[in-house]
Amino acid sequence: MATVELLFSALPEHVRTARLVAAAVARRAGVDEAVLDEVRLAVGEACSRAVGLHNSQGISTPVRVVLTEDEKKFSIEVADDAPRPAAVAAAVTAAARAASSAAASGGAVPAPPMEESEDDMGLAVISGLVDDVEVTADESGGLIRMSWPTTPTAPQP
Template identity: 60%
Template sequence: MATVELRFSALPEHVRTARLVAAAVARRAGVDESVLDEVRLAVGEACSRAVGLHQRGGVTSGAVRVSLTDQEKRFLIEVEDEAGPAFVPDPGVDEDADEDTLGLAVITGLVEDLEVTHGARGGVIRMSWPVSVDALAH
């Protein structure tokens, strides 16, 4: 099981880099070519959401962590923010919550295996995709 970890300051200009790294690592892990755009888009949405939570919460020192793990039959991506639990938008109260809700809806449409959690330090979005059987043979 190999893991690549990327940490970046919560700035929008780093989201593109996270998408490119995720697609490259997913390809190397054996994720089917037809799914790579979904991986790229889902990581972009998850990272954009994390950056937005940091910015709306005024968290300037925290980082966004992207963990890319090649498991035996799955490729797992975790996107973790350090925005803290107080900065999770509340739909109907925070107008930025609509953007957050839309981002999660997009991710949900792209990823079958998805888990969104919130803890004391911030939130984590866990996503995974199957690894191609052909890739496992090589």
């Protein structure tokens, strides 16, 4: 199992770098070429969400992105340090599960109600792009886990 960890200051201009790194590592891990745009978009949404949460709450710690190449899948975790009260964390997790379930069943991803934040819209976009996604949040921050299947590649010389 190979792992790459990326830490970056919560600045919007660093999101592009995170997208590029994720796509490069995904390609090397054996993620299908046709899916790489989805990887880039999903990582961009997750990182933009984390940057926004850090900035809105005045958090100075870096955003963390962990890219893991496993035997049969490629996983990305995007973590933020923005605390969520228990009720908000439960709502975020439930909304992400509902969107993921709708996307997995081939149904439409439900749009969040108008009073919902851009944060929830970003989660809906991610759930529409990634079949295997898990979102958790608590008092210590949030985590978005995404994964894609890989196909074995011949060893590089």
